[in-house]
Amino acid sequence: MTTHRAQLRAAVRDLSDRGLKCSAKWAAEQLVGLAGGPLDDEAGTSDAPMSPAEEVGSREEEDQLLLAKAYFDLNEFKRAAHALRVARGASGRFLRWYSLFLAGQKRQAEEEAEERSGGAGAPGSLLGKPRASNQHLPLLNAELTAARESEGLDGFGHYLHGIVLRELAQPALAREALLRAVSAYPCLWSAWTALSSLSGADEAPLELPDTWVASFFLAHQATEAHDSARAVSLYESLLVQWPRSLHELLAEDPYRLDGVDTYSNILYVREEKRKLSALAHSCVSTDKYRPEACCVVGNYYSLKGAHEKAVLYFRRALKLDANFLSAWTLMGHEYVELKNTAAAVDAYRRAVEIDAKDYRAWYGLGQTYEILAMPFYALFYYRKATALRPYDSRMWCAMAGCYKQLHRRGEAIQCYHRAEKNDDREGIAFTELARLYRENGEDAQAAGYGSADCRDMSMHMSMTRPGHVPQAAGYYERMVAQREAHGEAVGKELSEARALFFLCTHKKSTGDLDAAQTIGQRLLDLGGPEKDQVKALLRDIQSQRKAGSGGGPPV
Incomplete structure (x- = not known):
């Protein structure tokens, strides 16, 4: 000691x-x-x-x-x-x-x-020119x-x-x-x-x-x-x-500004507007010409939706310290919100030049190129982000989205499986895996029988490729369970209603009539465009019960 x-x-x-x-x-x-x-x-x-x-x-x-x-x-x-x-x-x-x-x-x-x-572009916009050294x-x-x-x-x-x-x-x-x-x-x-x-x-x-x-x-x-x-x-x-x-302890030194921008990022993500406002006022009263203080104020305006003011403060931070990484990344986010993709790309590029380990900037570049409908470029940057954050489900979901745009369904499924294994709290992976497996089954069915022969959902379910339908149904069940665990209503959106209809039909085809009737009744209570189909499905279930078929699939 x-x-x-x-x-x-x-x-x-x-x-x-x-x-x-x-x-x-x-x-x-x-x-x-x-x-x-x-x-x-x-x-x-x-x-x-x-x-x-x-x-x-x-x-x-x-x-x-x-x-x-x-x-x-x-x-x-x-x-x-x-x-x-x-x-x-x-x-x-x-x-x-x-x-x-x-x-x-x-x-x-x-x-x-x-x-x-001398230019009209965003800070650091030196396209076509070598940067100063x-x-x-x-x-x-x-x-x-x-x-x-x-x-x-x-x-x-x-x-x-x-x-x-x-x-x-x-x-x-x-x-x-x-x-x-x-x-x-x-x-x-x-x-x-x-x-x-x-x-x-x-x-x-x-x-x-x-x-x-x-x-x-x-x-x-x-x-x-x-x-x-x-x-x-x-x-x-x-x-x-x-x-x-x-x-380590901010409470011991209330005038400390080191790392306070990271704390403001946490408050921003948690949408704690009052705490972020108090922090911004404290930073400005301590030293308003510190880049950390400018970033805190920028985060506050961003949370309020005042993105142009947020950009103004992030620019001010960069005037004070041109290599302040957090300001470049956060300014890139604001330019995305303002739909200024060229400026966003430039800001994110400056961030990764300063620190190639900043996964947020790589992810931001991927998002920006995805907005520009350039999935090959987006995929390249998402891969960079995923290499830095291999246990973050958001990175894998983003990569899977690009593979879907490129019609590479197999790679998309692999990425969603990685997201699923890495605590996909938002449930995106469950929903998308169910949809992809369902589409795989539909493609197999269409290739073997032709779509014109399969208008009836029960027949459709029985003729799809073995394995795809049970997997799709399983992921739909997990999606519903996760949503309900978070207190969210499932079925109000059209895509969710179709998922429940698919699940109901699958339960009927496998003989689980009780589960099929429960889901069908739930869909009937929600209403929607497929109400008539749900009624017909429930009638079929009642017919199977009366016929004493033992719950097997209809012949």
Whole structure:
């Protein structure tokens, strides 16, 4: 415990000195979140090596470092880099590299803003044009590679090298650099989060260093993968040693905005308008120019149906942080509601460029192309979403819908079976499987006898391919049972009435006259276009009873 405390105290100073503000904040939050224990200043030894011994260089360089840090804190990044152009110490070199990187990122954001303001499209709409890039990346990559191969880099240098490689679209090398960073300096939280963003679901598990920070990383990774059950379990285990951690408890810090956009998404899905309104007001009063606050307000307007206002706030979030993933995805949803499919596609594409693991953006792309009646494209994106969420029935139902449009009934049935096995709470899979099996039976019957010979439903039922009708009837029964368990009336819609009629006819043909009469009477009470057919069916059932046929199918 004391070693954790000493390590975190040193980390807050080291990270702050290098301008890594987010990581410094995380380390400070974990410091105050530790369970009670000695609060002395004993040095202790960390569970993994910290940064190499600082190369102080000369007193003049130390003074230059203080000046450069003052420029850095005022966002004068090029000026800070220039002040450290001859730095030799580890801190000075890192701050120069980091200043150059941020200067390039700042200029890239300015160029993208200029391009957006010059066009009439949605934010990020740069069709036909290469997007702006950080012009300092090649220089930084060359210098960091040379430094690593000669005298070596500390954990901070490896972290920055990983970020540069990520921006240069070299994910494998970026992962290696980031793993070296977290091994050399475990408390560098930004390196962990960057590593999570580069770790795909289809890749081999990472060989993480043996450090307590890895537990926070695994919980964060589960959250990012939307594996809620595992994330909750991991965070609950962390509470034992970190009971006051602000990383976990929003109630401990009412002015915390980190992750509040995710909380607003939950309130949105649950349609808790009052709570979402209160959260939006709280965020705006705390800091209305934080991208998280803008997303909360955007969600509030979306829940009210004011989609244009919602887009306005999501755009504002992206002006504050062009790589804010949640805003791109949510804005894509709003453009779908506004039927602006081109802008929706562009927003979703930007989201998957930032994080290829965002299944919501892949799913949104599939929905958008489905709206555009382009099922082949939609299927491609639904497959991406399903690979990320293999246990989500909605993904499988969406894929099945595309296969249906493409008249690939066999693949559609397979997808609905996957949805059924993954807790299809909405009952879509049951209904669609029943319909598909019924259609398979009808096709077999039509191929063998011709539709003109099968106008009578009882004859139709007896001549369909064995297996299809019982399967269809079984899924219709499960659909009815699920709807009734949720208190929903079944049979009011035409498709449901036809399903009940099919089920009634099947029960009659198999000799289950009691069940057939119960369903038929229910259909008769509901009325509808097939009322006369239901009456005829009930008369047939009564005739079979009187004839004492034993419930067998009519000859």
